[in-house]
Amino acid sequence: MQDLSPQQNDQTGIDEAIVSGILSARIRPGTRLGESEVASLFSVSRTRVREAMMRLEQRGIVKVSPRRGWFVVEPSAEEAMMVYAARRVIEAGLLRSMEELTTSGRETLHAHLAEERLAIAAGDRQRLTCLMGDFHIRIAELSGNTILVEILRDLTARTILISLLYQSDFHAMQSHLGHCRIVAAMEEGDFLKAAALSVDHLDEVETGLDLTRRPDPLADLRHSLSLPPQTAAASSNAPRKAKPEINRGE
Amino acid sequence: MQDLSPQQNDQTGIDEAIVSGILSARIRPGTRLGESEVASLFSVSRTRVREAMMRLEQRGIVKVSPRRGWFVVEPSAEEAMMVYAARRVIEAGLLRSMEELTTSGRETLHAHLAEERLAIAAGDRQRLTCLMGDFHIRIAELSGNTILVEILRDLTARTILISLLYQSDFHAMQSHLGHCRIVAAMEEGDFLKAAALSVDHLDEVETGLDLTRRPDPLADLRHSLSLPPQTAAASSNAPRKAKPEINRGE
DNA sequence: CTTTCCAAGCTTGTATGCAAGATTTGTCGC
DNA sequence: GCGACAAATCTTGCATACAAGCTTGGAAAG
Known part of the structure; x- marks a missing residue:
């Protein structure tokens, strides 16, 4: 997983560390941000992570999928x-x-x-x-x-x-x-x-955007396996199997 | 204290109940929103209230004064x-x-x-x-x-x-x-x-605003006692007794 | 071999408990 | 009477515990 630069000053807050990760494109859309995962990265309890996530959700930066986890938004x-x-x-x-x-x-x-x-x-x-x-x-x-x-x-x-x-x-x-x-x-x-x-x-x-292209849920996995990136043509007849991308790492 | 219309549908969330209270001017700026207080009004635990407050803080609607409480913002x-x-x-x-x-x-x-x-x-x-x-x-x-x-x-x-x-x-x-x-x-x-x-x-x-007028920290009390509202003249020589005005510092 | 169903594991949702700090109040000294 | 100090009370800050639901892996049946 891309690191969230947890070594970043704790005072600046978990929020800003994540935002900073997004602004510098180190965190991709759709990335899963597990509460306990982030909590251990920052050496705090889930409570504070959760509070940060709530704020980020309000800012339109992450979304929660009930009982599944927090994800960096993939704007439609x-x-x-x-x-x-x-x-x-x-x-x-x-x-x-x-x-x-x-x-x-x-x-x-x-x-x-x-x-x-x-x-x-x-x-x-x-x-x-x-x-x-x-x-x-x-x-x-x-x-x-x-x-x-x-x-x-x-x-x-x-x-x-x-x-x-x-x-x-x-x-x-x-x-x-x-x-x-x-x-x-x-x-x-x-x-x-x-x-x-x-x-x-x-x-x-x-x-310059190709808004017709559906977000590719397999992008991360694809990249990890060094497969060629998705093309407009490939996306239509690609056999959508496999698991919906889970956190790689640790 | 002004009521927050807690009977409002719980599903709409605590956030919107408070915002709605503000939009209809039932909640004044500077109003204290104690966590346990609001929690009991909505029959939930402090956790959810706290989460709501975090979101509202992000929206610039409430502020927290550490270990003192949450307050509806009093914009400078x-x-x-x-x-x-x-x-x-x-x-x-x-x-x-x-x-x-x-x-x-x-x-x-x-x-x-x-x-x-x-x-x-x-x-x-x-x-x-x-x-x-x-x-x-x-x-x-x-x-x-x-x-x-x-x-x-x-x-x-x-x-x-x-x-x-x-x-x-x-x-x-x-x-x-x-x-x-x-x-x-x-x-x-x-x-x-x-x-x-x-x-x-x-x-x-x-x-049409009088931005020179300092917010009156005693407004609520004044109103409760049916005293005449603060005037520009009165504010300068009013005997500022009582508590030192709340957190309008920094 | 394929499909279905169930259980185990992981993740969030919510409540509660305890600690630390701020405020207030009561008391003592002057 | 008045001011300073200290204890009691109230508040948030944060962690932890438990409940509920989704996901997934495996076993059993066809």
């Missing part, structure tokens, strides 16, 4: 569209409501874009996934509205899960350029343009 | 402004992203406006508070995006708490007219105008 196609729609609404609304880009704000964004370029050059896909989501959070942070930041953070987490499910290949360079364009518009002080670009950017990413 | 002035800002961003963004008003949608909105008029005529302030918040949720529901609906529902709950804290007197008719204008614009198919009107409307409500 409908949910995926709603997440993107919500992000378009909020991010565009946010940009439209902005009035100026402070110097420190500009520096923050440029630093972020530089990091993106670095990760692209290094080909560090995991880090890239994280950065691509973070970009939008950075922008929200500029507004100083922590409420919206938190909302967007959760939506970003779900976005990452969605792309892990439905994105065949993501074009990092394309996304990066989209980000650059948005920042450029902000520097011009043209926040309406930035908002429009943001909508375009999200549309672009959403269009 | 900064938080209040953030809530309104977030609502402006989301609601305006939502309206701008809409493209048509369906027939059933129009009927829903008109039915709602009719209810508002009814409540105004009856002078039912409690019901009115609830309806005024619901209007914006109705609009979000038109989009079919349940994610945004849930977000707005929580923001609305917080809005009601804010107005209970900072609103000296709310002008129901003014708000109602604002709603009417928004609906009219939507009927014209002019969603940009509707979005602008929505921003104006929220601005208007926010302007």
Whole structure:
């Protein structure tokens, strides 16, 4: 099983450790998070794990299947569209409501874009996934509205899960350029343009998804066995036998 | 203490009973929600109450003061402004992203406006508070995006708490007219105008707040003793005896 | 050999118990 | 009378225990 980085400071909470695992794409959608399993990882009792799960469920990040266990959500196609729609609404609304880009704000964004370029050059896909989501959070942070930041953070987490499910290949360079364009518009002080670009950017990413593809419950197992990844053609006539993916590990 | 309508169907959950109590302004900000207290009201153990509180905390509706108890949040002035800002961003963004008003949608909105008029005529302030918040949720529901609906529902709950804290007197008719204008614009198919009107409307409500007024920790007691409500003048030279105001620190 | 049914094991759901901290109240000293 | 201190009480924090249900593996029947 992918580790949840339990060595991470216990003070930050189990919640954030799991979210962080998702944001960095170390935890896949559908991953089972057994209460006792996580409890022993963090050296606490099930009670606290359960409380964390309740909070994460509220945030739309995990779901419970009664008496079966907790699972990282596997957003349906409908949910995926709603997440993107919500992000378009909020991010565009946010940009439209902005009035100026402070110097420190500009520096923050440029630093972020530089990091993106670095990760692209290094080909560090995991880090890239994280950065691509973070970009939008950075922008929200500029507004100083922590409420919206938190909302967007959760939506970003779900976005990452969605792309892990439905994105065949993501074009990092394309996304990066989209980000650059948005920042450029902000520097011009043209926040309406930035908002429009943001909508375009999200549309672009959403269009790149293959939402017709049903989530593959065997993805993990398939990967473990080094079988070729599921293709659209294969998914229709694949003999769905075998057990519905259980926690690998320990 | 205000009752939480425990007779409400247990299936709906403790969470929703409390939220419902807030939405209808039966539960005031700062209200203490003791775990065992609520537990006995709902005839369950503290465990389930605690889980409900964890979820509500995540939704920004209650806060825990360690080893002291759970309290319905008393948003600070900064938080209040953030809530309104977030609502402006989301609601305006939502309206701008809409493209048509369906027939059933129009009927829903008109039915709602009719209810508002009814409540105004009856002078039912409690019901009115609830309806005024619901209007914006109705609009979000038109989009079919349940994610945004849930977000707005929580923001609305917080809005009601804010107005209970900072609103000296709310002008129901003014708000109602604002709603009417928004609906009219939507009927014209002019969603940009509707979005602008929505921003104006929220601005208007926010302007009507007295954010300089510190929350009165004695409000409940004062009310129980039938003392006159706190005025800006009285608050400055009132002999602050009794307990040191509860956790509004940090 | 295949199918059906039952039991054992594991997982969550819920309650309860105990410990630690905060508040309050009563008392003592001045 | 008034302020400080200490014990009693109440509250949450956390762990554990037990109940209930799902899953699965194996045995038995066809």
